[in-house]
């Protein structure tokens with residue numbers, strides 16, 4: 467983010483941080499969502515915290531904040547006064563109540579995710595897997611613990627026989643999405659395409675017990 471912000475400053479670009487999977491993560495002690503002009507968070511049910519659905523925008527910029535408040539509320543600047551064309555993107559009180567409670571639990575959820583990830587990083591030594599790397603100064607909150615594996619279909623079959631859940635995040639590189647086939651695609655996206663063929667995420671949610679983590683580690687150690 468520091469490098470990106472330097473480029474953005476040089477060329478006068480706006481930066482929107484996608485923090486959908488990173489509530490609470492930080493770089494050198496600075497929380498994500500505070501680097502760019504806007505940070506956006508997802509509260510979808512699988513995320514590090516949830517409201518059931520919805521999301522949140524964070525910004526230091528008072529004008530942007532006011533504009534966002536207007537847009538989500540039918541363009542109202544005062545009650546029943548519509549100055550701009552807006553939408554109904556308001557969060558309901560019921561969802562907010564869930565979100566407030568989840569926010570109180572977020573640090574605990576993240577600590578649990580980090581502890582599980584630390585065990586995987588330490589205890590999975592099978593060379594069949596490329597493990598995620600977290601560089602010094604970076605606080606990773608492990609929305610996913612994603613492995614790289616050469617023969618994904620065989621690994622997935624193995625996980626299924628072991629009764630271990632998994633996800634593919636994500637199976638299709640963005641330029642290969644059908645929507646983008648309408649235009650000219652510039653670039654090769656070699657790394658993104660390669661990653662989309664090799665990634666497999668293993669369970670890292672805070673509800674996992676130590677016994678379940680033991681089982682996942684020992685299963686993966688035995689994978690050939």
Ligand SMILES: Cc1ncc(COP(=O)(O)O)c(C=O)c1O
Pocket residue numbers: 484486487507508509510520521
């Ligand atoms: C990285 C990333 N960006 C954006 C989104 C979209 O979030 P939402 O579904 O809350 O709009 C997601 C959620 O799946 C995500 O993982």
